[in-house]
Amino acid sequence: MGECGQSPEMVFEFERQAMNGDPMPRGLSQVDQLLYLQLRALYYQYRAGWITRDKGTEDKKRLLAEYQKRLDSEKFRNDLTNWHIALRKRIEAAHADYRKNPCEETAKKLSLAIDGISRDMV
DSSP states (O other): OOOTTOTTTOOSTTHHHHHTTOOOOTTOOHHHHHHHHHHHHHHHHHHTTSSOHHHHHHHHHHHHHHHHHHHHHHHHHHHHHHHHHHHHHHHHHHHHHHHHSOSHHHHHHHHHHHHTOOGGGO
């Protein structure tokens, strides 16, 4: 599974701490926290002789693959949330403009905002 400082097996900044069984560092994202705990347990199992180096390497590869899936999913959710926030802001601004000046031009801007179409796309 690797000793301290050996690359490419040491993948994360916090991996050495996990390998040494240290407490979880502060400031990790939820996804990183989960990986930290999983790596710490994996290294503990290896040191305790419960698993072989090959088994540890295989398990670590699976952990990293799942970690990447969680990261991708988290990024997608964040991107979607940010898109939705921007959409709501555009709708609110267009609606405020329409309420102040109800005319065909502001109605079209509001309609485009509701449809999710920005002015530069038209």
